Amino acid sequence: MGGWTEFVFAGVVFMALHAVPSRKRLKQAIIEKIGTTGWIVAFSTISTALLFWVIFAAGRAPYVELWPQPGWSRWLLNLVMPIVVMMGALGVGAPNPFAFEGRASGFDPAHPGFAGLVRQPLLWALALWSGAHLIANGDLAHVILFGVFLVFSLAGMRAMEARKRRDWGPAEFDRLAARTSTWPGQALISGRWRPSGRVPVLRIVIGVVVWAGLWHLHAPVIGFSPLP
Incomplete structure (x- = not known):
């Protein structure tokens, strides 16, 4: 096959x-x-x-080319990918009943932790990853691949939020979500959320290590260097 x-x-x-x-x-x-x-x-x-x-x-x-790879897209990828990896490192397994990768236990709506920055970190990470790679790869197979992932992640956020609102009821959903963000940084900009508590040093270190590993392995594994 x-x-x-x-x-x-x-x-x-x-x-x-x-x-x-x-x-x-x-x-x-x-x-x-x-x-x-x-x-x-x-x-x-x-x-x-x-x-x-x-x-x-x-x-x-x-290989069916739809558009040539823009030279500046390598810079875009190198700016976006650390954010993508850090979203995953900080979001997976964190107290966050809104996201499938989070956990309901330990969530405090008054101090929502990383959910205050973004409620769906893994789906946003997937959207950023796929969107940036869609721009950088103009052949048909990769346009289909990253285009589908982009639509899947954005539609997944909408579906996840709708299901939680339906399961909990609008009033309870709004209570739990009062200090969280649909769009990354939304609650921070509006003043509804401020970082508090301990800095998750271990998660940040894991994120940096994973990003460095992906960056160094990209050329030997994927076949393309991430260098601009």
Whole structure:
């Protein structure tokens, strides 16, 4: 299997996996079997493996240029990617009942932590990653890949917020979300949220290490240097 067939099949499998969190009964059944931590670890590991498969499959698909790669896009990627990785490092497993990668326990609506900066950090990270890479890659396979990811992440935010509002009721949703941000930094700019509490040093260190690893491995693994 190769070419367009592998690319399409990898994309379908990736999207099928990410439909699981929206299936509440299925997700709950899995959590009952392996626990919340097991669910987070298993979902993250499988999702990452499938993501790499889709990316490699796009690279093996026939090359059809739609637009040439702009030279400045390398600078854009190098500015965006540290933000993307740090959003993931600070958001995954943090107290945040709004996001599928967060946890409900420990969330304080008066001091919402990273949710005060952004309620859907992983989906925003995916949107920024895919949007920046869409600009930088003008061939058909990568335009499809990153375009689908961009639409998926933006639509996922809308669907996640709507489901939480429906499950909790508008009044409870608004109470919990009062000091949080739909758009990154929205509550900070409006003055509804200010950073407080301990600085998550370990998460920041993990984010820096992961970003450095991705930056150095991009050329040998993906085949393209991230250098501008």
